[in-house]
Amino acid sequence: MSFKEKKILVTGGAGFVGSNLVDRLVEEGAEVIVLDDLFTGRKENITNFNSIEFIQGSVSDIELIDKLIKRVDLVFNLAVRNIIVSTKSPLLDFQVNTGGIVNILLAAKKHGIERVIYTSSASIYGNPRYLPINEDDSLSTLNPYAASKLSSENYCHAFFESFQVPMAIVRYSNVYGIKQSPLNPYCGVVSKFFESIMNGQAPQIHGDGEQTRDFTYVSDAVEATLLAALKPKAEGEVFNVGTGKETSVNELVEKIIQIVGVKTKPIYIDRRDIDNIRRRVLNIERSRKVLRWVPIKTLRTGLEETYQWLKSI
Numbered sequence: 001m002s003f004k005e006k007k008i009l010v011t012g013g014a015g016f017v018g019s020n021l022v023d024r025l026v027e028e029g030a031e032v033i034v035l036d037d038l039f040t041g042r043k044e045n046i047t048n049f050n051s052i053e054f055i056q057g058s059v060s061d062i063e064l065i066d067k068l069i070k071r072v073d074l075v076f077n078l079a080v081r082n083i084i085v086s087t088k089s090p091l092l093d094f095q096v097n098t099g100g101i102v103n104i105l106l107a108a109k110k111h112g113i114e115r116v117i118y119t120s121s122a123s124i125y126g127n128p129r130y131l132p133i134n135e136d137d138s139l140s141t142l143n144p145y146a147a148s149k150l151s152s153e154n155y156c157h158a159f160f161e162s163f164q165v166p167m168a169i170v171r172y173s174n175v176y177g178i179k180q181s182p183l184n185p186y187c188g189v190v191s192k193f194f195e196s197i198m199n200g201q202a203p204q205i206h207g208d209g210e211q212t213r214d215f216t217y218v219s220d221a222v223e224a225t226l227l228a229a230l231k232p233k234a235e236g237e238v239f240n241v242g243t244g245k246e247t248s249v250n251e252l253v254e255k256i257i258q259i260v261g262v263k264t265k266p267i268y269i270d271r272r273d274i275d276n277i278r279r280r281v282l283n284i285e286r287s288r289k290v291l292r293w294v295p296i297k298t299l300r301t302g303l304e305e306t307y308q309w310l311k312s313i
């Protein structure tokens, strides 16, 4: 099975990960429809704008979702209100993050679809008791975003078990890379550090910088997501998408400073009030075995590619 001539809906396709996914799908010969309300996404993110159908609208619009799902074989749901926005407005978060996937699942049940691929987040693990984190470890929803991501996963499972709606879930950990625009005020920490260092400012680190994350390059996350759509054994399953390598924020900043080639030192400021998990690294064995996927980019190569892209915009 391949994506050639498949009709595919990508929600949030003008966003960071979504637009990278759209590029790959177009390359594979898919007919892509992007649904995005341009909340954080930008049309300029879509390289192949002329080869896709772009619809500006919301995943919360059940009639629109119904119409679109009727036309497609597969749907990738990446539309999201991010962690910062969702903490400020839990109701909107619920309507978009959870309401969106429920609308998609209802339409998928009605019209029949090959698979719904849901992009979830490692934030649903909260502060883990064990490292690296396995998919079956305990979950803890420490903020509204984590709550909506987990409830979305639960709806995917419920529709799979009750109505046989085919689905697969990928749980990303800190994705970074090209098209993660520093112009987006909610962009990830990698883009933020690059932006300040490239502008001659000292990068600001929340807390002592010894907090760790599993930084995943966007092309690796995209490949795992594509495989979750294609592999027969991925149906009904959840997959961690990370690198299995733990990196502290201090190490990350040091690498970025080296790549940009400047002399600067980070400034340490207050601990963040959201997403202040101390340590996070994912076990990616299941993705390796079932999806036959391994991340290819080292942190160094991924950061260098990100830097080249940031210099070009």
Ligand SMILES: NC(=O)c1ccc[n+]([C@@H]2O[C@H](COP(=O)([O-])OP(=O)(O)OC[C@H]3O[C@@H](n4cnc5c(N)ncnc54)[C@H](O)[C@@H]3O)[C@@H](O)[C@H]2O)c1
Pocket: 011, 012, 013, 014, 015, 016, 017, 018, 035, 036, 037, 038, 039, 040, 041, 042, 057, 058, 059, 060, 077, 078, 079, 080, 081, 082, 096, 119, 120, 121, 122, 171, 172, 173, 174, 175, 176, 188
């Ligand atoms: N980037 C990461 O580190 C990371 C980590 C874990 C999980 N994820 C997940 O990956 C997916 C993509 O995230 P991203 O980092 O590309 O974020 P992003 O903000 O760049 O992209 C989200 C896209 O959704 C669009 N959107 C928002 N509300 C919408 C609505 N109501 N209807 C249609 N479109 C809407 C935005 O305009 C944007 O283009 C999300 O599901 C997110 O939870 C990302």
